[in-house]
Amino acid sequence: LIRVWSIPAFLAVLLTGCAGNKSILDPAGRAAADVALVWWGMAGFFSLVLIMVVALGLYSFRRRSRPKLSALEEKRLARRFILGGGVLLPVATIGVLLIFGVPAGQRMLPVPLGTPPDVIQVTGHQWWWEVRYPGAEGGEVVTANQLVMPAGEPVDFHVTGADVIHSFWIPRLGGKIDMIPGHINRIRLEADSPGVFGAQCAEFCGTQHAHMQLYVEAMERSDYEAWLAERQAAKLETLAVQSDAHAPAREVFVEYCARCHRVAGLTVPDSQWELAPIQGPDLSDIGARPTLGAGVLAMEEGAIGYWLEHHQQLKPGNRMPAHLALEPPALQAIGDWLETLSP
Numbered sequence: 249l250i251r252v253w254s255i256p257a258f259l260a261v262l263l264t265g266c267a268g269n270k271s272i273l274d275p276a277g278r279a280a281a282d283v284a285l286v287w288w289g290m291a292g293f294f295s296l297v298l299i300m301v302v303a304l305g306l307y308s309f310r311r312r313s314r315p316k317l318s319a320l321e322e323k324r325l326a327r328r329f330i331l332g333g334g335v336l337l338p339v340a341t342i343g344v345l346l347i348f349g350v351p352a353g354q355r356m357l358p359v360p361l362g363t364p365p366d367v368i369q370v371t372g373h374q375w376w377w378e379v380r381y382p383g384a385e386g387g388e389v390v391t392a393n394q395l396v397m398p399a400g401e402p403v404d405f406h407v408t409g410a411d412v413i414h415s416f417w418i419p420r421l422g423g424k425i426d427m428i429p430g431h432i433n434r435i436r437l438e439a440d441s442p443g444v445f446g447a448q449c450a451e452f453c454g455t456q457h458a459h460m461q462l463y464v465e466a467m468e469r470s471d472y473e474a475w476l477a478e479r480q481a482a483k484l485e486t487l488a489v490q491s492d493a494h495a496p497a498r499e500v501f502v503e504y505c506a507r508c509h510r511v512a513g514l515t516v517p518d519s520q521w522e523l524a525p526i527q528g529p530d531l532s533d534i535g536a537r538p539t540l541g542a543g544v545l546a547m548e549e550g551a552i553g554y555w556l557e558h559h560q561q562l563k564p565g566n567r568m569p570a571h572l573a574l575e576p577p578a579l580q581a582i583g584d585w586l587e588t589l590s591p
């Protein structure tokens with residue numbers, strides 16, 4: 249009995265992978281629906297192929313007991329198999345896949361539209377995402393590891409890589425696209441309605457490739473505009489320096505962290521920038537982000553301080569050096585200040 253039940257149980261476990269926030273089989277946009285359709289088509293068709301192959305295998309056992317065919321008949325049968333299985337079947341398969349696949353791919357191309365869609369620039373870094381909104385009213389908005397987009401309309405993503413090749417992929421919205429250093433790739437995606445979607449780097453890019461997750465949120469156009477407006481530089485600038493209580497933490501931040509991280513409104517001596525070994529995420533609105541370390545830790549009280557102390561254990565090999573020169577209370581103080589940076 250256990251054996252009988254183990255088969256559906258195993259299938260059920262497999263099927264749990266078909267739902268969730270990163271499943272291509274749970275599409276939330278037109279392009280993703282096309283991809284899902286192609287997937288089901290392929291799965292169905294190749295299941296048939298599997299059944300046919302198994303059936304032919306079984307048939308071959310049966311044929312052995314039959315009288316031998318003449319050489320001519322053998323030749324004819326072989327030719328029929330080669331023509332059918334080696335030419336006709338692949339041509340038909342590829343033809344059907346092209347009929348579904350080409351339009352699906354084309355809908356993700358950023359062809360000119362009547363109203364040009366919003367452009368969001370995404371840059372892949374080892375191992376985090378830089379997101380820029382160049383068209384935002386009142387100046388460019390920059391965030392990290394969080395992508396907000398308007399729902400119900402197409403959005404063009406211009407993607408590139410800062411160091412190695414990464415791949416931009418929001419499975420529930422559409423196909424993936426490579427992020428290549430020195431080159432900009434474009435993809436058009438649309439979310440049918442507001443929602444939260446998981447995204448993941450889809451090209452192996454080093455030890456922390458798996459911890460390169462992006463939190464994607466689609467909002468109504470008005471909410472999206474409000475979200476952008478909250479992140480205008482002028483507003484964030486006052487946010488950074490408004491509290492005197494955090495002044496000591498800010499000073500430590502300028503000395504140690506501002507070599508790689510920017511916080512709008514914080515003045516950093518030029519000499520600091522000359523020392524900059526690598527670019528880190530912009531932290532101007534970090535208190536409002538859902539996660540830390542590109543999906544490693546949930547953002548909650550004390551999380552940034554904890555991250556600053558333990559980030560090399562939480563995300564080994566990440567590009568931020570261990571903070572050996574700073575005591576845990578100093579790190580926690582920086583974390584407490586950064587947590588207030590929420591528009």
Ligand code: CUA
Nearest residue numbers: 414449451453
């Ligand atoms: Cu970036 Cu994998």
